[in-house]
Amino acid sequence: MERQQVIRGVAARQGGVVTRQQALGAGFSRHEIDNLVAFGRWRRLSRAAYLIEPAATGGGQRLSRIRAAVLSLGPHAHAVLATAAELHGIGGFSRTGAIHVALPGRVARPARVKEPAVVLHQLEHAAEALTVIGGVPVTTAVRTVAELILRERRYPAVALLDSALNRGVISEDELLSLPALMRGRRGVVAARGYIAEANGLAQSPLETRTRLRCVDGGVRPDALQIEVRDSDGYLLGIGDLGWRAGRLIAEADGRTPHAAPDALFNDRRRQNRLTNAGWTILRFTWPDTLTPDYIPSVVRRALTTRALRRS
Template identity: 55%
Template sequence: MLDTAAELHGIAGLRRTETIHVSIPGPLSRRPRQTHPQVVVHQLLAPPRAFRTVNGIRATDVLHTVADIILRTERYSAVCVLDSALNQGLLTSSQIAAIPALIHGRRGARSARAHLEEADGRAESPLETRVRLRCTDGNVAPDSLQHVVRDHAGRVLGIGDMAWLRFMLLAEADGRGPHSTPEAVYADRRRQNRLVAAGWTLARFTWQDTLHPDYIPHVIRRLLTRGPA
């Protein structure tokens, strides 16, 4: 497994001043040393129980795989992976809490620990995670996720992916798959009408919206400045 320098440039194309980081599954019999001024060997420590055989291929289990991923990817992708693992029940909160010990001393561990703090298993899709992170980055983080709205009789009017409760504002992450069938479109319209009739404002965002850092926070901020309902 080659690290950033080799991944970006390819071994053959590396300049003499660049460094290749090579990760070798351990344990090794002795401490790996720098074998060449441009080659640094890293040892991956994983107990035998961390490995599984999938279709005849030896692979790490979910916990160790997620730990490796969040070391090597950028923040939004890392938090999406963590949220998904929690939401699908592939990892528990206690297992997530064990990841810092697994990645201690490894390259990228500081950023990965920050990603762990943002994980939330209530996110039901990577799109929801991305919308939430855009809101957080824009200083308009939601108060609640998967907020259930009920009428005075206790009947469920709808569930908002994100909510700003004082302002009766909901935000929806509209993925193309779940919301594209005619039945889903009709159901969404009826649900939106129920929520609006009950005094809630509903903002809807797509994946394309998350590609623009300022757009989602701008919309939410404009809606919040209207004041509480």
């Protein structure tokens, strides 16, 4: 009974996950551990880590798998790169399901990873570059962003910078500190350019991609999250991207936020108010951002049409 209490205490501190070594230390034999797994009492999550509490679902299950992968690789292991960004709640890049774990070079070399979903990196971080999220050791948000944008292409790099700023995961001061963290690293010149393009007003990766397409196409918006008010100061609506002189707004319509019936209803009423106030509304979706010329050409035509009407 005592060993059950011990192992449950360990699991409680680690989100229901324990390692094989911890179970052995609590008094379980290898045979007993294998039987607990075989009879479904414990669920194997990685090479030598088990979920001993009721199975989590959704995001909780994903966190349990990350925790198991990190714990199974010993006390020096910690989550990095895309997995660290996931734990910090940073968006903007595609998720593959892989779990990125770092170990110092002297430890990583003999480590064997049997789980195909675990990607091991020979990286070493000082204590001040690490934090803990959900019981998982992980690089700090600013360190995570610095290391990711060195590896990402421009669009996902700027999108993850926008996401980190918009969600308050990193501050403006931390954004400015990124070049120092990346100094001397491969890819730092391009990364400095990504930092210069970051804007925390962007509320989704789609907004970031739409903005970058406009910038690349020579029709840079002069406002993000632009507020439109009537003569009495009443707020008619807020547009994702705006061109004030042309009284033009571009909306980046993501699938999830705009799919619910209430969201569709509100979007239409807001668009009607803005249209009646003399604004032109364009709407773009993710597939529109995949063709470089499409969004800027539509914006340019709308601005040209507006200019001709005024002349």
